[in-house]
Amino acid sequence: EAGVTQFPSHSVIEKGQTVTLRCDPISGHDNLYWYRRVMGKEIKFLLHFVKESKQDESGMPNNRFLAERTGGTYSTLKVQPAELEDSGVYFCASSQFRLAGDLTSYNEQFFGPGTRLTVL
Amino acid sequence: AQSVTQLGSHVSVSEGALVLLRCNYSSSVPPYLFWYVQYPNQGLQLLLKYTSAATLVKGINGFEAEFKKSETSFHLTKPSAHMSDAAEYFCAVSDHGSSNTGKLIFGQGTTLQVKP
Numbered sequence: 215e216a217g218v219t220q221f222p223s224h225s226v227i228e229k230g231q232t233v234t235l236r237c238d239p240i241s242g243h244d245n246l247y248w249y250r251r252v253m254g255k256e257i258k259f260l261l262h263f264v265k266e267s268k269q270d271e272s273g274m275p276n277n278r279f280l281a282e283r284t285g286g287t288y289s290t291l292k293v294q295p296a297e298l299e300d301s302g303v304y305f306c307a308s309s310q311f312r313l314a315g316d317l318t319s320y321n322e323q324f325f326g327p328g329t330r331l332t333v334l
Numbered sequence: 335a336q337s338v339t340q341l342g343s344h345v346s347v348s349e350g351a352l353v354l355l356r357c358n359y360s361s362s363v364p365p366y367l368f369w370y371v372q373y374p375n376q377g378l379q380l381l382l383k384y385t386s387a388a389t390l391v392k393g394i395n396g397f398e399a400e401f402k403k404s405e406t407s408f409h410l411t412k413p414s415a416h417m418s419d420a421a422e423y424f425c426a427v428s429d430h431g432s433s434n435t436g437k438l439i440f441g442q443g444t445t446l447q448v449k450p
Contacts, residue, residue: 217377256441259437259439262435270437305377309436324380328377
């Protein structure tokens with residue numbers, strides 16, 4: 215079974231340009247998460263999809279970031295326009311669905327290799 | 335709100351020596367705790383997890399961690415380090431409270447160096 219894949223693996227863009235990152239979760243995983251690690255800092259949550267719906271986007275830095283998951287399969291994260299502080303590694307993770315309110319189970323999050331974004 | 339603190343951004347041990355990576359957490363609900371490892375140019379891989387069952391959790395590659403509620407700790411250990419253990423290790427707590435998103439809150443990461 216294929217794991218979580220992300221494209222591209224690296225992206226170098228100029229400030230003000232647009233970049234779109236893509237994540238393909240494991241087939242059948244309803245939960246999809248985006249995280250980001252800025253150099254020297256911890257990995258931080260950006261947002262969470264359940265199928266095609268945004269469950270939690272409390273970690274999105276600002277309105278220059280737009281995430282979509284049309285059809286509940288792959289997801290894209292667009293940064294427009296990119297700023298220097300957007301540089302970092304963007305991780306995607308997926309997990310199976312867990313019933314709301316079910317605190318007795320946990321579905322492991324499987325991570326992709328990340329996309330390293332450099333904004334010059 | 336949950337938070338995680340990893341003590342020591344870099345840890346260096348000799349091959350064959352004990353590995354101890356420290357993690358302390360803060361959580362308003364009974365925590366779910368995890369250790370992930372990231373090898374160079376790879377994604378994060380789950381080493382082990384604590385989800386309110388046994389307090390001593392065994393993971394892959396000979397690692398284990400002990401949940402100590404009184405100390406709010408979840409330190410990662412391995413009796414004998416191998417060169418292949420050199421990687422970055424992340425402790426994380428799951429946000430499974432009222433929001434129930436399951437998002438992970440990570441510590442700052444600890445880079446483990448293993449010397450021959």
